[in-house]
Amino acid sequence: MKIPVCRLADLPRGEAYRLEIDPPVSVFHTDDGEVFAIDDTCTHQDASLADGWLEGCEVECPLHASKFDLRTGSVDSPPAKLPVRTHQVVVEDGMIYVEPSQAVPNLPPCVGARLAGGLA
Amino acid sequence: MTSTSLPDSLIATLSGSYYTDPGIFAQEQERIFETMWFCVARASELDKPGAFRTVEVGRESIIVTRSRDNAIRAFFNVCRHRGAKLCTEETGEVKRAFQCPYHAWTYDLTGKLIAAPNLTKMPDVGRTEYGLAPVHVREWLGYVWVCLAEEPPSFEEEVVGAVVTRLGDVESIERYDIDSLAVGKRIVYDVKANWKLIIENFMECYHCATIHPELTEVLPEFADGYAAQYYVGHGAEFGSDVQGFTVDGSEGLDRIPGVSEDQDRRYYAITVQPQVFINLVPDHVIFHRMYPVAADRTIVECDWLYLKDVVDSGKDVSRSVELFDRVNRQDFDACERCQPAMSSRLYAKGGVLVPSEHHIGAFHDWVQGKLGS
Numbered sequence: 001m002k003i004p005v006c007r008l009a010d011l012p013r014g015e016a017y018r019l020e021i022d023p024p025v026s027v028f029h030t031d032d033g034e035v036f037a038i039d040d041t042c043t044h045q046d047a048s049l050a051d052g053w054l055e056g057c058e059v060e061c062p063l064h065a066s067k068f069d070l071r072t073g074s075v076d077s078p079p080a081k082l083p084v085r086t087h088q089v090v091v092e093d094g095m096i097y098v099e100p101s102q103a104v105p106n107l108p109p110c111v112g113a114r115l116a117g118g119l120a
Numbered sequence: 121m122t123s124t125s126l127p128d129s130l131i132a133t134l135s136g137s138y139y140t141d142p143g144i145f146a147q148e149q150e151r152i153f154e155t156m157w158f159c160v161a162r163a164s165e166l167d168k169p170g171a172f173r174t175v176e177v178g179r180e181s182i183i184v185t186r187s188r189d190n191a192i193r194a195f196f197n198v199c200r201h202r203g204a205k206l207c208t209e210e211t212g213e214v215k216r217a218f219q220c221p222y223h224a225w226t227y228d229l230t231g232k233l234i235a236a237p238n239l240t241k242m243p244d245v246g247r248t249e250y251g252l253a254p255v256h257v258r259e260w261l262g263y264v265w266v267c268l269a270e271e272p273p274s275f276e277e278e279v280v281g282a283v284v285t286r287l288g289d290v291e292s293i294e295r296y297d298i299d300s301l302a303v304g305k306r307i308v309y310d311v312k313a314n315w316k317l318i319i320e321n322f323m324e325c326y327h328c329a330t331i332h333p334e335l336t337e338v339l340p341e342f343a344d345g346y347a348a349q350y351y352v353g354h355g356a357e358f359g360s361d362v363q364g365f366t367v368d369g370s371e372g373l374d375r376i377p378g379v380s381e382d383q384d385r386r387y388y389a390i391t392v393q394p395q396v397f398i399n400l401v402p403d404h405v406i407f408h409r410m411y412p413v414a415a416d417r418t419i420v421e422c423d424w425l426y427l428k429d430v431v432d433s434g435k436d437v438s439r440s441v442e443l444f445d446r447v448n449r450q451d452f453d454a455c456e457r458c459q460p461a462m463s464s465r466l467y468a469k470g471g472v473l474v475p476s477e478h479h480i481g482a483f484h485d486w487v488q489g490k491l492g493s
Contacts, residue, residue, distance in 0.1 A: 047240075048240045052235070
């Protein structure tokens with residue numbers, strides 16, 4: 001499944017786009033011109049990584065400063081401990097598309113409870 | 121104020137309670153410091169984006185910071201969520217954002233709310249509406265002034281106007297190029313006296329010959345008791361044997377190039393109500409800000425500003441600094457000497473002002489007008 005995100009021209013370098021699917025995905029255009037997609041939600045607490053700080057190929061969570069590698073999804077240091085998923089990105093005719101990963105996401109506890117139908 | 125029984129030479133001061141009553145101080149905070157332009161920092165202190173300073177303005181704590189676009193902004197130091205104080209340090213630097221230590225509401229350097237736990241689940245929470253509450257900011261003379269009023273008074277009329285009232289025109293201060301000068305020395309004084317005692321002291325020179333021997337040596341006309349602030353456009357002339365505005369009258373530093381011939385070898389003093397004093401001499405500028413803390417306590421921050429080359433080259437400014445540092449200490453000692461007597465029953469109706477101090481009466485009228493009393 002290929003989901004359209006936005007036009008590459010509409011996503012300046014250094015910026016992120018939050019794709020409102022469930023769970024949400026953030027798409028980053030790095031200063032070097034690469035485009036990456038990862039789960040938008042920090043694995044520690046419900047925060048949008050699209051609102052975080054992009055440096056090179058890493059994004060720092062805006063709340064508690066764990067950094068995620070856009071290429072692998074791995075996290076550098078607590079409080080987040082689990083990686084985010086990475087998603088395939090395709091750019092065709094100037095349009096960015098994401099192919100969501102089929103792996104199980106590492107969502108933070110309250111979001112996981114909500115998705116499972118329980119109380120957050 | 122009634123002064124029916126006073127001889128013509130004397131007019132009354134404010135009554136003692138104006139200097140001691142916490143209720144009056146609270147009114148001054150609300151109606152003076154929180155409504156007027158208030159000088160909070162030297163712009164160069166905020167030397168990079170994220171550098172910040174917190175300042176008490178009236179009853180409020182204010183964050184002053186520099187944003188990525190290099191503009192200086194100021195905000196109430198209050199998290200919009202549950203009211204925690206965001207910054208507890210007086211000065212510091214954040215990398216990218218101000219984050220509340222309580223629930224991690226996170227604001228960028230323009231004050232916008234950029235992140236909070238579960239914020240994406242609350243799309244109806246406006247990121248500007250729930251951003252840090254801004255206060256008005258102006259930069260002038262290299263200093264940052266804020267105003268907490270929703271509709272601030274005209275900066276040109278109140279602040280620039282105060283300088284023009286004293287000097288006659290704005291060009292007279294622009295010649296000192298104050299925004300490009302560098303801070304050669306800063307001294308912070310913790311004065312156990314009401315802020316008005318400090319203003320009144322600065323406005324008159326009746327005390328000069330008694331408590332300021334060094335200053336009166338350099339500026340002999342101060343011995344007649346009329347301050348530079350008594351006249352418009354008048355600078356007190358250096359004594360004929362004085363080389364510079366220094367503690368011993370020895371040579372000063374490099375003269376500020378824009379200073380005109382008729383400003384050379386002269387001292388000008390300006391009060392910008394409610395809390396700034398500026399002194400101009402040919403080779404430096406002395407810039408005081410008062411931060412009233414309580415009815416009986418005021419922090420005074422004083423900068424000695426010189427040409428950037430003078431500061432960068434490490435020239436010895438100590439004799440120049442020492443002159444006004446001594447003057448400050450002499451003045452603040454005098455204010456601290458008065459403060460305890462403000463609650464004496466003998467001062468319940470206040471004291472008196474002699475003719476060379478009568479212009480202080482206008483300051484008292486101004487304070488009472490602001491307080492609506």
